[in-house]
Amino acid sequence: MQNSLQHINARLLRYWDTMSVCIALVAIVYVVLFWRTDALPETHASIHLFFALSVVFATILSTQIFSVAFRVRSIRYLFSYPSVSLATMVLLLVGLVLMPRATDLNRATLLSLGVFLTAVVIREVNALARHRLASGLKSCDEPTGLVEIPESLVWVQSEKPISNLANDKFGHAALIKRLTAIIEQESCKSFGLTGLHGSGKSSVVRMVEAELKRQSNMYWFVYVSGWGRSSDNISSKVLESIVRQLHEEGVEATSLLSWPADYMRELLGDSSFLTRLLRCHLSDQQGPTAVLQKLDPVLDAINRRIVVVLEDVDRNSTNEGMNTLCHMLDDFGHTRNVSFFFLKSEETTTNIDFHRLCEHTEMIPNIDPNILAFHLSTLVNACQEFASEKKLIHADRLNLRRIVVGHHFGESFKQDDVFWNALCTLAHTPRCFKHALRRIWREWQSLAGEVDLLDLILWSLLREGCPVGYDYLRENLQTLRQLPENDVVNDEKNKPIKRVREQIANLPLSDNQQVALKVVLTLFGFEVSIFKEESFYIGMSSDHSFIGKNFPVAPQSIKNTDATDYFKRLEAGALDSQELSDQIALRVIDRYVDHQDDSLPDLLARHQAWVDKMVQFEGLLPTKRLVDVIEDHIRALGRISGGKARAESSGFIELRKIARTRGNSYDEVKGRLESFVIAALDFSMELAQSIYEWYVDRHDQEIKRSIRDSWIAGLRERIANNDSYLCNALDPEYPYGLFHTMRFRDEYPTYNTPQDWQWLTQHLIKSIEQNPAQIVPDVVCLFIRDLRASRMGEGAWFELDVEFFEGVCPTSSERARIASLLIMFSQTHNAHNDTAARIQYIEAKLKSYCEAPKDQNAEI
Numbered sequence: 110m111q112n113s114l115q116h117i118n119a120r121l122l123r124y125w126d127t128m129s130v131c132i133a134l135v136a137i138v139y140v141v142l143f144w145r146t147d148a149l150p151e152t153h154a155s156i157h158l159f160f161a162l163s164v165v166f167a168t169i170l171s172t173q174i175f176s177v178a179f180r181v182r183s184i185r186y187l188f189s190y191p192s193v194s195l196a197t198m199v200l201l202l203v204g205l206v207l208m209p210r211a212t213d214l215n216r217a218t219l220l221s222l223g224v225f226l227t228a229v230v231i232r233e234v235n236a237l238a239r240h241r242l243a244s245g246l247k248s249c250d251e252p253t254g255l256v257e258i259p260e261s262l263v264w265v266q267s268e269k270p271i272s273n274l275a276n277d278k279f280g281h282a283a284l285i286k287r288l289t290a291i292i293e294q295e296s297c298k299s300f301g302l303t304g305l306h307g308s309g310k311s312s313v314v315r316m317v318e319a320e321l322k323r324q325s326n327m328y329w330f331v332y333v334s335g336w337g338r339s340s341d342n343i344s345s346k347v348l349e350s351i352v353r354q355l356h357e358e359g360v361e362a363t364s365l366l367s368w369p370a371d372y373m374r375e376l377l378g379d380s381s382f383l384t385r386l387l388r389c390h391l392s393d394q395q396g397p398t399a400v401l402q403k404l405d406p407v408l409d410a411i412n413r414r415i416v417v418v419l420e421d422v423d424r425n426s427t428n429e430g431m432n433t434l435c436h437m438l439d440d441f442g443h444t445r446n447v448s449f450f451f452l453k454s455e456e457t458t459t460n461i462d463f464h465r466l467c468e469h470t471e472m473i474p475n476i477d478p479n480i481l482a483f484h485l486s487t488l489v490n491a492c493q494e495f496a497s498e499k500k501l502i503h504a505d506r507l508n509l510r511r512i513v514v515g516h517h518f519g520e521s522f523k524q525d526d527v528f529w530n531a532l533c534t535l536a537h538t539p540r541c542f543k544h545a546l547r548r549i550w551r552e553w554q555s556l557a558g559e560v561d562l563l564d565l566i567l568w569s570l571l572r573e574g575c576p577v578g579y580d581y582l583r584e585n586l587q588t589l590r591q592l593p594e595n596d597v598v599n600d601e602k603n604k605p606i607k608r609v610r611e612q613i614a615n616l617p618l619s620d621n622q623q624v625a626l627k628v629v630l631t632l633f634g635f636e637v638s639i640f641k642e643e644s645f646y647i648g649m650s651s652d653h654s655f656i657g658k659n660f661p662v663a664p665q666s667i668k669n670t671d672a673t674d675y676f677k678r679l680e681a682g683a684l685d686s687q688e689l690s691d692q693i694a695l696r697v698i699d700r701y702v703d704h705q706d707d708s709l710p711d712l713l714a715r716h717q718a719w720v721d722k723m724v725q726f727e728g729l730l731p732t733k734r735l736v737d738v739i740e741d742h743i744r745a746l747g748r749i750s751g752g753k754a755r756a757e758s759s760g761f762i763e764l765r766k767i768a769r770t771r772g773n774s775y776d777e778v779k780g781r782l783e784s785f786v787i788a789a790l791d792f793s794m795e796l797a798q799s800i801y802e803w804y805v806d807r808h809d810q811e812i813k814r815s816i817r818d819s820w821i822a823g824l825r826e827r828i829a830n831n832d833s834y835l836c837n838a839l840d841p842e843y844p845y846g847l848f849h850t851m852r853f854r855d856e857y858p859t860y861n862t863p864q865d866w867q868w869l870t871q872h873l874i875k876s877i878e879q880n881p882a883q884i885v886p887d888v889v890c891l892f893i894r895d896l897r898a899s900r901m902g903e904g905a906w907f908e909l910d911v912e913f914f915e916g917v918c919p920t921s922s923e924r925a926r927i928a929s930l931l932i933m934f935s936q937t938h939n940a941h942n943d944t945a946a947r948i949q950y951i952e953a954k955l956k957s958y959c960e961a962p963k964d965q966n967a968e969i
Contacts, residue, residue: 258550259491265546270311272319279539280480281313284471288313289320292328292416292448297468299449304473307540310452313473314418329354332418347417351404351447354415408446418450476536478529485509485532485566488546492553492562499558500695502726503661505649506563512660514628515646527645531625535574545573555683558692560675561665567629568667568679577616578626585612586676589635590668609637634668664725665691672721694722695729702734710741713760714749720760727767732774736781739764743785743800747792753840754792756799765803779808786820790827794838794846797824802849821861824850828872835876836883844886844944851891852913863916870923877930885934886944888927892917893947907950921958928955 258266264278271277274285291297304310314330321328331350408414451467489507501507514528536542548569553562572579582589592609593602613623630637631645638644647660667676673688684690700706712719730738742764746754756762768774782804789797797820805816827834839846851866876884894908918924932955935948948955 259494261487262491262546262550265543265550268540268543270309270315272312272315274316274320277312277316278480278484279309280477281309281316281474284474285313285316285320288317288471289324291469292317292321293324295414297448299451299467299469301451301453301467301470302473303453303455303470305538306454307538308473309539310473311420312539314450314452318416327412328414328416329358330416330418332420334420347419351415351417355407358413404444405446414446414448416448416450418452420452421454476533476539476542478526478533481533481536481542482510482529484542484546488549488566489562492550492557495553496557499692500699501558501562502664502695502729503561506561506661506663508649509563511649513648513650514631515648516624516628517640517644517646519643527624527628530621531628532570534621534625535570535629537574541574542570545569548573552679552682556678558695559665559684559690560679561663564633564663564665564667564675565679567632568676571626571629575618575622575626577618578622578629581613581616581626582630583676583680585609586667589630589637590670592636594636603639606636606639610639610643613637634662634666664728669725672718672725689716689718689722691722691726694719695726698723698726698729701738702730707741710738710745711749713738713742713764714745715759717759720763723760724763724767732771732777735764735768735771735774736777739768739778740781740785740788743788743796744791746796747789750793752793752795752838752846753842754789755795755840755843756803758796761799762803768804778804779812782808782812783816783819786816787823790820790823790838792838793840794824794850795840795843798846798849817861821865825868828869832875833879835872836880839883839887841883841886844890847887847891851917863913864919866917867919870918870927874923874926874930877927881930881934885931889931889944889947893951895947905950907947909951909954911954924958928958931955932959 264271264276274282277285288300288302291300302310302313318328318330331347331354333347333350404415455472486509489509493501493504493507505511512528514531515522516527536545545566546569549565552560552565552569556565571582588605589609592605610627613626616623616626618626627637627643628645631647649660665673665675667679669675673691678684678688697706697709697712701709709719709723713723727735742760746758746761750758768778782800785800785804786797789800801816801820805813827838831837851861851869852863873884873888877888892910892914894910895906896908897906915924918927931948932952935945935952938945
């Protein structure tokens with residue numbers, strides 16, 4: 110239904126002008142027929158003619174050229190450049206007044222005036238309808254992609270000053286009531302209000318105005334902006350604003366001509382025909398002091414008081430301009446019913462004595478930590494509700510009221526409110542705070558669950574409230590990420606931390622800003638503290654007791670570089686098209702933990718990006734499921750890579766590191782090691798050996814021997830049951846599967862002797878005959894030693910390990926057969942082939958086995 114209405118609105122808006130022209134043509138034809146024939150009754154002829162002409166005229170006025178020409182902009186514009194519409198109306202009225210006895214002409218004039226006014230009304234209705242149709246289409250057909258901000262945070266969207274004490278979000282009620290009471294005393298003529306840029310000075314004044322009007326209707330507030338005005342222009346602007354206020358409130362303005370000429374020119378404009386007409390008269394007016402004295406009788410007569418609010422008088426204004434204000438204040442000092450409110454920023458330094466200029470001064474208070482905590486908690490709740498269907502890691506980090514930062518400086522220790530004082534230093538004004546809240550909400554809509562929300566809050570506050578600190582973080586991010594952990598003994602190790610602290614000390618920041626920057630960096634996870642000299646302790650506390658470093662670590666912290674650079678993600682405000690979404694990874698991990706989906710092991714075996722995410726979020730896997738994913742991952746590697754699977758395969762080393770760092774995983778892994786090795790044997794001999802090397806090596810000899818025996822038994826079973834097993838389980842590109850299985854680290858007593866492998870000889874011969882390209886590289890690495898590393902320019906390059914070769918091949922016929930197969934391989938392959946080159950190097954030794962008399966009694 111809604112889509113249908115949108116379609117109708119779009120078609121209506123598209124053909125609006127066409128329909129208007131068609132209606133006008135029909136009206137014109139109607140008029141022509143009316144004049145040509147007398148078909149209509151005489152009593153209704155005038156009415157029909159009236160509406161027909163109105164439609165024609167309205168259509169003409171609705172076209173772009175006439176619409177602009179007939180639009181009344183403002184009173185000043187109207188008098189400076191009289192519009193066609195005004196001139197037409199005046200001429201019609203003049204004609205109506207001057208010709209009272211010409212009945213027919215009078216009637217025609219009335220008809221023309223009515224047609225014109227009706228046409229204007231039709232034109233305005235037309236414009237309003239077009240505007241609403243266009244607005245509706247824009248809101249329906251051009252979505253912004255942003256979710257509407259929650260009602261509790263609507264106030265952060267507006268930059269306009271608030272005018273109602275009920276909308277005050279920063280606890281200014283006491284200040285407003287105090288100012289209201291002082292103004293009502295009528296004894297004070299000038300007030301001063303100072304505060305940082307964006308601290309809410311304008312809002313405070315408007316709330317004071319609202320409170321005064323709520324109690325009495327005698328106060329008129331006149332607002333004058335001093336932004337960029339010259340010294341000779343401020344006073345004229347004040348007087349112009351007072352006059353404008355009098356006009357708007359309906360005060361009789363016949364005394365305008367008694368105002369000074371420069372103020373009249375400011376009001377009417379230099380190009381106005383009234384200014385040109387009254388130029389001679391304006392030059393002889395009274396001075397400003399005499400004119401100002403006439404204000405009191407007027408204001409007394411209407412029982413009103415004017416409060417002139419001069420905003421931004423210190424911006425782009427010279428000291429001469431401030432002196433002009435003092436002089437103007439002296440002129441107005443004789444006016445009982447006019448008071449002044451001066452708004453000045455704390456950042457601006459002038460030579461003017463602000464206390465001399467103002468009889469009473471106030472300062473906008475700093476943001477209260479409790480108020481800041483309330484608004485941030487409201488924001489966090491809204492963000493959590495927005496991301497209710499997403500997984501947020503360490504949600505306890507978002508309980509901001511429980512975050513406690515202890516500050517140890519020298520011999521003293523301060524714990525209370527260090528965290529909130531730091532945030533208040535960053536969010537130093539309501540404007541800055543609102544900018545930060547808007548940025549957080551906007552970024553969260555595209556990055557919900559893809560970044561840590563606490564990091565996003567701190568990052569936004571630092572960016573908006575301390576640009577110098579933010580630039581330092583961005584420019585020195587790699588240095589901060591490489592800082593070592595705090596070390597109270599090793600001064601050499603602490604040097605990078607000291608350098609960072611010296612850099613922060615040299616930044617153009619106040620002491621409070623420097624502390625706030627170091628607190629935020631510490632919360633990000635960067636070690637910028639040195640024990641005893643200055644350090645921060647972060648934790649979660651409910652009773653504000655002494656805390657240690659029990660603050661949960663954020664896997665999505667901007668300190669991380671792998672697998673995601675979260676600082677770049679925050680700056681971009683969106684995920685890169687090539688990035689793996691955290692939420693996708695978290696959902697897959699959760700489904701695996703809950704036994705709902707087994708796709709995780711396959712993803713780890715296929716994509717390094719998934720391995721990186723697994724390492725990042727490994728804390729979400731219970732130890733039992735971690736061991737399960739290791740075993741499932743081994744099988745996935747085998748299915749995907751076959752004989753090429755080994756320790757260098759995707760995810761193997763990373764999962765092993767996770768298991769080694771888990772203190773409670775030792776027993777769980779130990780009980781599953783045999784299962785790991787057997788699972789790997791189904792696909793790759795090298796993968797089975799990698800498991801033995803990386804997982805079993807830390808265990809005692811008894812466990813090693815037990816796993817080794819199971820490993821060899823499983824291998825023998827698979828080779829006996831499958832003639833092509835060796836061809837499938839060995840990788841000619843990495844020909845060390847046999848070597849690592851049969852003799853790797855042969856100094857270990859758990860490895861078998863050459864004689865223990867004699868059962869394998871016939872299977873090797875058969876496999877070489879079936880697929881020499883697949884098996885020969887492994888056989889060469891097994892029997893031929895590579896001496897190039899230890900040769901040092903002398904001696905042989907390669908050497909046949911006679912003892913091992915003859916131990917594995919007990920009969921002369923087996924030795925001769927393997928030797929002949931190797932020589933045949935070298936003759937059929939290029940000399941640049943590494944395997945062929947090794948065989949050719951010891952070819953003479955191999956031929957000696959082929960020429961030896963065969964053992965007739967040997968079992969083949």
